[in-house]
Amino acid sequence: MRSLALAFDVGGTSVRGAVVGAADVVMAESRMDTRPGPAVLDDIAQMGERLLAGLSPTARAQVTGIGIAFPGLVDSDAGISRKAVNLGLVDTPVAAPVAERLGLPVVVSHDTAAAAGAIWEDAGSPASALVAVLxxxxxxxxxxxxRAVVGGSGQAGELGHLVVDPAGPRCSCGLRGCVEAWAGARAMRQRYAARGGDTGVTGVADLVARTRHDPLAAEVWSEAITALADGFLAVGALLAPGEIILGGGVAEAGGDLLEPLQARMRERAGVTAVPPVRLSALxxxxxxxxxxxxxxxLTRPGSTGWSA
Ligand SMILES: [Zn+2]
Incomplete structure (x- = not known):
């Protein structure tokens, strides 16, 4: 029985790859900095070759296929990146070159859709929910x-680019004061450094740890919480989801995120109902x-998704 998958999560900062078995057990993992442009596809294929080479012949024979979570606009049926601004790609085949190099069927999904789908399933597939990937x-x-709402243009869910403060910091999208410009992991680190904070901060976990003794870190984190609260309340006012479920690296802040976020939402809710918020273990x-x-x-040779 084939029961292993080769999985990649391609982000603007890093490419992560893993061999994943039943019950989401990660058997081998790899990570590298993202090289923008078509080089990222070479890097995915090379990482895949290394991960497969590390498996026993028996395990290698059990690999069903390859899943790639890819940023930007993705045409999953065609296996093509329509537009990935951070990677500098337009109308670039993703599935075909990787499938050709590794000899396995490939499915490409929008990164948020892949992440949110996993979070939602783990939460028991609730009928009404907002799943945010932070x-x-x-x-x-x-x-x-x-059912997931994809919208008429297929681009529903850009919570990060909801403007919560038009006078706020500049966002990567060109606007000011988007949720992501306040609460995105990179934006928080940049804001902390720009105001004189330690430039050696390694990530969100480090920043959150500093909030206990560093007022500047606490201020940056608090601003992020406010932006997230306002973003969720805006969505809540329109759609009134039954619950909000949080995943992604920033959600690993745990109670340091959840407790102030819930309190801030209650403070700022006005007439909007405040849905319960919980964290995904993923x-x-x-x-x-x-x-x-x-x-x-996927099955080899591929009968669903895109295959070589
Ligand atoms: Zn933006």
Whole structure:
């Protein structure tokens, strides 16, 4: 029985790859800095070759296929990146070159869709929920009557680019004061450094740890919480989701995120109902796990998804 998947989560900062087995068990993992442009596809294929080479022949024969969680606009049926601004790609085949190099069927999914799908499944597939993935970028998938809302243009869920303060910091999208410009992992580190904070801060976990003794770190984190609260309340006012479920690397802050966020939402809610908020245990692994689950639906040679 084929029961292993090769999974990749491609982000603007790093590419993560893993061999994932049943029950989301990660058997081998690898990570590298993202090289933008078509080089990223070479890097994925090379990382895949290394991960496969590390498996026993028996384990290698059990690999069903490859799942790739990819940023930007993705055409999953064609296996093509329509547009990935951070990677500098337009109309670039992703599935075909990787499938050709590794000799396995490939499914490509939008990174948020893959991550949110895994988070939602783990939460028991609630009929009404907003699943937010909080990392360098911030995005969300809304589930209504048990289905993901994709919208007419297929681009629903850009929670990160909801403007919560038009006078706020400049966002990567060109606007000011987007949720992501306040609460994205990179934006928080940059704001902390720009105001004189330690430039050696390694990530969100480090920043959150500093909030206990460093007022500047506490201020940056508090601003992020406010932006997230306002973003969720705006979505809540429109859609009133039954609950909000948080995943992604920033959600690994745990109670340091959840408790102030819930309090801030209650303070700022006005007439909007405040839905319960909970954390997914998948944290920053959600994209990788989602990609692996998609790959496990493939059969060799591929009968679903895109295959070589
Ligand atoms: Zn923006």
């Amino acid at each position: 990392g360098t970028g911030i995005a969300a998938v809304t589930y209504v009557e048990g 944290g920053g692994r959600a994209g990788l796990v989602g990609a692996a689950r998609l790959a496990l639906t």
